[in-house]
Amino acid sequence: MDAFYASVATRDRPDLQQVPVIVGGGYRGVVLAANYPARAFGVRSGMPGTRARRLCPQAVRLPADHELFGAVSAAVMEAFRRVTPRVEAVSLDEAFLDVRGATRRLGGPREIAEELRARIHDEQRITCSVGVAASISVAKLASRLAKPDGVVVVGPEEIVEVLHPRDVGDLYGVGEKTRTVLHGLGFLTVGDLARTPVQELQHKVGRALGRQLHDLAWGTDRREVTPGRVSVFGHGGDPDRSMGAQRTFGRDQHEREVVLRELLTLTAGVARRMRAKGVAGRTVAITVRFADFRTISRSHTIAEASDVTQELYQAAVALYDALGLQRTPLRLVGVRVEGLVPRESVHRQGLLGEREHGWSDADRAVDRAAQRFGRSAVRPASLLDPSGRQSGSARGSA
DNA sequence: TCTGGGGTCCTAGGACCC
DNA sequence: TCTGGGGTCCTAGGACCC
DSSP: OOTTTHHTTTTTGGGGGGOOOEEETTTTEEEEEEEEETTTTOTTTTBHHHHHHHHOOTTTEEEEHHHHHHHHHHHHHHHHHHHSSSSEEEETEEEEOOOOOOOOOOOHHHHHHHHHHHHHHHHOOOOOOOEEOOOOOOOOHHHHHHHHOOEEEOOGGGGGHTTSSSSSGGGGGGGGHHHHHHHHOOBHHHHHHSSSSOOOOHHHHHHEEEEEEOOOOHHHOOOOOTOOOSGOOSSSOOOOOOEEEEEEEEEEEEEHHHHHHHHHHHHHHHHHHHHHHHHEEEEEEEEEEETTOOOOEEEEEEEEEOOOHHHHHHHHHHHHHTOOOOOEEEEEEEEEEEEEEEEEOOOOOOTTTTTTHHHHHHHHHHHHHHHHHHHHHOOOGGGTTTSSOOOOOOOOOO
16 A cells, blocks of 8 residues: 555545645654655654654644554455455555466456556555566565556566666665665675675675575565465464564653553553464563663563463563663563464463462453453553543443 | 654574483 | 584574564
8 A cells, every 4th residue: 555544544535635644653653654745855654753743844643543544454455355365464554465376367467456456446545556576575676666556567577677776775675774784895786786696695694684685686586475474464374473562651761660560551462462362472571672772672481381461471570670770761661472372282280379270260351351341441450540540431440 | 852563584692402 | 531513492682574
């Protein structure tokens, strides 16, 4: 999709089509999406909101409506699957489609691309761009060239001609850091990489990256489209490797109590998602970001995989306390659970006198109540507002 | 008012095992 | 008798993607 969040947020606003619009980018936030008029001022997604406002003070700022974005995304993915079941969602607004099996039914790749764009436009009233090629990485590059609202087909005989003159930073998987390193090594264009023997590349930048860069430079990456690879969309496919949550404080926090309360909120949310997905994890990791943006992580692997909020939280607290922070202001805290496995594959040792069975039951009761009455209906007592007021749509607490 | 939040993958060192 | 080689797991950090 082109400028997805901005397109969706303004699709019922004809008055905003020609003026700069920014979604997100509030206090301490970054721009989620900028429409094309805003991009003309240099605003880009991922940019700090403060910088975006300096570049384009007159832009209209819209809040992110994640529920709406999710619904539109689901509809778009569904439209993709009417073309082919071989859809690999990359994110809410982007997917790889393997259309080899659809050509007999729907025509050549360009016809399929235009048909897809017409459907999305008719059904969702937003535009998208399509890149077509024989490999994922070249198709990805082609789609970038096609933006906005276009189609670019790169045939096999055109790959070298399209790829080699481009900056190495245009390759999928080459970000700013790698681009700088490559430029420093004298690799400016994709052609420079292509003309260098793999072994030499690997020696200079590492085994995996060297191999990858060489493949990318020739457009020969063999990666197949893997349906349902991104699990956000819940269509089976590969299981998640990890689940996590993190939060930037509105203002840096140094009180242990405040930080732990946030850790509990985050852990409870992650554990709830894990239970909903039927997975448990053994490795608990916390992330801490200091006021100067320095970021560290600590992790601990427990004996048995768990999806129990209390157990995961206890591990997180131990990691936090082991840091020995003395009222150090923190900008962000995060929790992540790694090494996820299906819950059925976990067999509990269940030591005598352990309470985890009780905690697990409590979690499930909370999940059911939250499903019926809303997520804010039930929460740990330590997360209750001490003033007694209820936030949001909470109806009661336990 | 500098810099979100959700992820994946790779590297490198050390422990540990055979 | 002065030091092997292969493999796995754990931990921390970092690059990258959207």
